[in-house]
Amino acid sequence: MISAVMTLVDEIILLIALANMGLPLGEPQRVHVRDMYHGKSVVGAQGELLRGASVAVFKFRRDTLGEPGNPTVDYATDPAFWDQMKASGVNAVRVVFFDAFQRSRGDFHVHPNQPFPFTSLSIADAMVQGIEDRRTAMRQAVLDRDALLADFDTIVELAAERQMYVMINYHDVTGYQDPDFEEGLNRHQSQFAYKTSKDYLFRFWSLIAPRYAHRTHVFYELMNEPVGYHPNDYSRQHVRDIVQTYHLVRALAPDTHIVLGSFTTPASFNERSMLRVAYEMERYGAADPEKNGVDFENASIGFHPYDISDLPHSAVPIREVMRRYAVINTELGLPHALRISDEEPESPGYFNDFLSSQSMERINVSWFAWNTFGPEEFGLVFEDIFCSDAHAKGYFWGEELSLAEGLARLQQTDCIDAQEAYDIALSLFHVHTDDPKATQ
Numbered sequence: 374m375i376s377a378v379m380t381l382v383d384e385i386i387l388l389i390a391l392a393n394m395g396l397p398l399g400e401p402q403r404v405h406v407r408d409m410y411h412g413k414s415v416v417g418a419q420g421e422l423l424r425g426a427s428v429a430v431f432k433f434r435r436d437t438l439g440e441p442g443n444p445t446v447d448y449a450t451d452p453a454f455w456d457q458m459k460a461s462g463v464n465a466v467r468v469v470f471f472d473a474f475q476r477s478r479g480d481f482h483v484h485p486n487q488p489f490p491f492t493s494l495s496i497a498d499a500m501v502q503g504i505e506d507r508r509t510a511m512r513q514a515v516l517d518r519d520a521l522l523a524d525f526d527t528i529v530e531l532a533a534e535r536q537m538y539v540m541i542n543y544h545d546v547t548g549y550q551d552p553d554f555e556e557g558l559n560r561h562q563s564q565f566a567y568k569t570s571k572d573y574l575f576r577f578w579s580l581i582a583p584r585y586a587h588r589t590h591v592f593y594e595l596m597n598e599p600v601g602y603h604p605n606d607y608s609r610q611h612v613r614d615i616v617q618t619y620h621l622v623r624a625l626a627p628d629t630h631i632v633l634g635s636f637t638t639p640a641s642f643n644e645r646s647m648l649r650v651a652y653e654m655e656r657y658g659a660a661d662p663e664k665n666g667v668d669f670e671n672a673s674i675g676f677h678p679y680d681i682s683d684l685p686h687s688a689v690p691i692r693e694v695m696r697r698y699a700v701i702n703t704e705l706g707l708p709h710a711l712r713i714s715d716e717e718p719e720s721p722g723y724f725n726d727f728l729s730s731q732s733m734e735r736i737n738v739s740w741f742a743w744n745t746f747g748p749e750e751f752g753l754v755f756e757d758i759f760c761s762d763a764h765a766k767g768y769f770w771g772e773e774l775s776l777a778e779g780l781a782r783l784q785q786t787d788c789i790d791a792q793e794a795y796d797i798a799l800s801l802f803h804v805h806t807d808d809p810k811a812t813q
Contacts, residue, residue, distance in 0.1 A: 381805045382772065388798035389779035393786045400533035400590040401781065404630050406673065409807045411736045412695025415630065415673045419784075420803050421777035422734070423465035423538060424770055425741035426458050426755055427704070430524050431471035432492040432517060448747040450527045455535055457748055461756050462771050465538035467594070467703060467741040468528055472521075473545040476573060477552045478564050485557040488565070493517040494576040501554050518580070525581070533590055536778065540632070540703065540741070541581060542594040547601035549574050549614070571614065578622050586626035593622060594632040594675055594703055602637045602681055604690075605645040612650060616657045619667055633667065635675040635703055637718075639690035640682060647676065648693045655698075673699035678729045679706065679718040688723040688732065695736075702740040705729045711758060713744055730759050734768050737807065776802055 402418035416422055428449040439445045448454045449468075458466065475491040476498075486501075493499040494517070499510035525541070532539045543549070551572050552565035578595070585591040595618050600607050615633055622631055633654060639647050651674045657666035674694055680686040694700050706712070706720035708727060723732040733740040742759055745751040763769035780802060783795045 381801050382776070385776055385798050385801050385805065386779070388794040388801075389776070389783050391786065391788075391791045391794045392779060392783035393791075394782060396782055396785050398536050398778070398781055398785070400588060401536050401538060403589045403628065404538060404592055406670065406699040409737045411738075412692060413673075413697075413699035414695065414737050415632075415699050415701040415739050417464065417538065417777060419777040419780045419799065420806060421464070421773055422737060422770065422806075423701070423739035423741070424462055424730075424774075425465035425467055425538075425540070425739070426463045426745040426751060427467040427469055427741055427743055428528070429469040429471045429544075429746055430521070430528070431475055432520070433475060433490045435520060435524070436490065444747075447524075450524055450531070452531060454748050454751070455531045455537075458745075458751065458755075459535045459537060461751075461760055462769065462774065463537065463755070464774055464777075465540060465739070465741065466528075466532060467540045467542055468525070469542050469544045469597075470577065471544050473543055473549075473573065473577070477545050477548055477567070479558055481558040481560050481562060485559070486554050488552065488554070492521050494573060494580070498573070522580070522584070525584075529585060529588055529591060533588070536781070537590065539585075539588075539591045540594050541585070541591065542597055542635075542703070543574060543577055544597040546598050549596045549599040549618075571618070574618065575621060578618065579625065582622045582625035582629070586629055592630035592632070593626065594635060595619060595622065596633075597635050597704075598637045598677065599635065603684075604636055604639070604641040604647040604650050605643050607634075607636075607645070607650045609653070612653045612657060616654055616667060619654075619672070620665070623668075628671070631672045632675040632701055632703060633672060635677070637677055638679045638681050638684075639676050639688075639694075640680075640684040640686070641690065642682075642684065646693070647674065647690050648697065651694055651698050669698050673701050675701050675703040677704045677720075678702060678723070678732070679720050681718050686721060686723065688736065691738070692736065695738075700738055702729075702733050702738050704743045705733070705740055706743045707754070707758065713750070713753065717744065728759065728762050731762065731766065731768060734763075734770065773806060776805075 407416040437443045472491040475489040479488040493514040496510045499513040504510040548567045550567040551570045553568050600611050654667045706717050708721040709719045720729050722729045726732045742755050744754050
């Protein structure tokens with residue numbers, strides 16, 4: 374017997390039936406801040422959460438493709454890998470600019486004043502890697518820049534063709550300034566000390582920010598875990614540097630969403646919490662009319678749910694921030710029992726969940742999985758762990774993404790009935806995806 378009572382999903386599907394399914398969708402419209410039951414979150418154009426994987430782009434892998442023991446195809450620009458991600462429920466990809474990490478690290482036994490190979494964005498970058506002639510160094514910097522942009526251009530197009538979002542991330546760890554190559558490394562170091570300048574960071578964003586400013590499916594994560602390791606370690610100088618970088622990028626990409634903070638963990642040892650640091654970003658220069666803080670109407674606070682101390686592993690700091698600012702989980706890993714590397718920090722779930730991905734779904738926070746670098750690793754981590762757990766426990770997001778795609782088609786269908794149906798269907802979709810019963 375067929376029930377006379379239609380579910381919300383049934384009603385949405387019925388309305389979506391008015392869409393022209395033959396329309397090519399193209400790249401999604403911009404991510405935005407959505408105020409939901411649990412607080413503010415960064416979501417896709419229809420209000421859907423982002424469920425993401427990570428790919429890395431860097432010179433060393435690019436230059437060693439095809440060498441003995443190395444792959445012949447770069448997975449990051451391989452259409453087959455992007456098809457795999459799309460088919461597995463990924464609707465966003467964090468593109469990690471890993472050269473920043475390479476640049477700040479080296480091997481004392483190889484050369485104490487020379488970093489690992491990295492993309493040169495200036496003559497000085499090429500010369501610190503061993504090129505002595507300035508003209509040769511300039512040519513190398515141009516070649517490196519062009520190769521980097523070719524990779525990013527390809528990735529941006531691959532994502533657009535599959536209606537996926539791209540979050541471009543400048544990726545160092547516990548730093549964002551320029552390394553001090555003159556001071557060099559000692560035999561116990563692998564990471565250079567940092568100076569106060571931010572030339573490489575600024576050159577990167579000056580190159581990238583305007584290039585993809587018009588692409589609606591692209592947004593930016595300014596830094597990665599810029600301060601070690603807790604919110605209380607973020608000084609006022611760190612806040613000034615983050616706000617300065619924000620204004621550089623905002624001027625070059627006025628409409629692009631920007632993610633700031635990217636805290637290693639939400640847990641803090643004192644009252645200088647993640648919320649306090651976010652508030653200082655917003656209020657920076659409030660007493661000085663010549664200065665402006667962050668406008669969080671189109672920006673958010675990024676965090677990683679790692680458990681790296683004896684502090685309570687709790688979602689309370691996240692939910693405190695959500696009440697005032699949008700949040701996004703730009704990197705999550707695995708609990709100890711499932712880690713694929715001893716160097717990987719522990720990332721257990723909250724609310725007694727085994728995986729932090731389930732906890733993010735529980736409080737409506739978009740998330741990006743770490744260690745998905747290539748088809749095999751993606752299969753092991755995203756498909757066999759995250760997706761399998763979601764299917765087994767009944768929180769897989771496939772239906773939500775299908776409905777969001779149907780809504781996008783309905784939105785683009787050019788007739789009055791379709792537009793009226795879209796308005797109704799979107800409101801029902803927002804009710805469907807904002808379920809307070811999941812609260813714990």
